[in-house]
Amino acid sequence: MNKKITILGAGISGLTSAYLLQKKGFDVTVIEKNNQPGGAMESVHENGFLFDRGPNSLLETVPLIGQLVTELGLESEVIYANDEGNKRYILRDNQLHALPTSLKAFLQTKLFSTAAKFRLLKEPFVGRSDDGYYQSIADFVKRRLGQEFLDYAINPFVAGVYAGRPEKLSVASAFPKLYALEEKYGGLMIGAFKSAKERKKRAEVSKQSAKMLSFRNGMQTLPLALAKQLGNRVLTKS
Known part of the structure; x- marks a missing residue:
């Protein structure tokens, strides 16, 4: 039966x-x-x-x-x-810049300064915050990626999706997957790399590529x- x-x-x-x-x-x-x-x-x-x-x-x-x-x-x-709909633009210094979606585009973009790009090299060596679950999006991003990434990548996204300020929103609540990368793997770059390998085993596609x-x-x-x-x-x- x-x-x-x-x-x-x-x-x-x-x-x-x-x-x-x-x-x-x-x-x-x-x-x-x-x-x-x-x-x-x-x-x-x-x-x-x-x-x-x-x-x-x-x-x-x-x-x-x-x-x-x-x-x-x-x-x-x-x-x-339409693939054209995937393009996002950020205004900086009265100029529109396409948000980079590849390593080549990131290296060539003028949206972020050379100093901000080099700042990313420190990310794998940044430790976890003592604030843990209660840290804001702003604190999380500044600590791991730097001020420019907060101002010209995360802040526009937060304003558009949540109509809020990154200083007032919890990273664990608003970006749980981002927070989980740090908690599970110790960093965003290492976490992104290992997550990609795990998705490949499950025959999944990342949201950015789907x-x-x-x-x-x-x-x-x-x-x-x-x-x-x-x-x-x-x-x-x-």
Whole structure:
């Protein structure tokens, strides 16, 4: 007799788990309190426009994403982001500078001074902070990478994403993966190198290299397709 599993919530996590468990032969039921599946992934068509009330894209970092798209027959629905959209510019001294995304671009950019670039060589030898979990983003970045990287790389990002100041935000809360690199490996460069090797073993792609995609009818396309595959195993308004 197959084992029965009940999953609470028909969001993307619950539906994906149910779909994979069903493929392995489990008797799965998904219970959702709302009248439609999707959770935070809700796409709305209104006045000729498409709105995603939750996530508006995803990064293809693991093979499972492409596998799901293929198995659900959604290949023709996928829209990949234009590569031009990956370019980011920072204003310094009244000039726009492309944020470097490769070692060659970093060495050539005028966004950071020569002194700031050499400052990076110290990063592997910088110890952990005594403040640990409670240190701010500003303190963390200045200690490991220097003032210029705080001013012209991290600060614009923090302002754009969190609408906050790096001096007031916890690095462990706002950038948990960055904080984890120091905690686990002792430094950012060493951590990035070892993490890349670990991702390669798991056939994963870094967020910086992964393709960004969405669907023609919004992100809810994915959970709706999963729910369709599960059929009457998804109970809404429950």
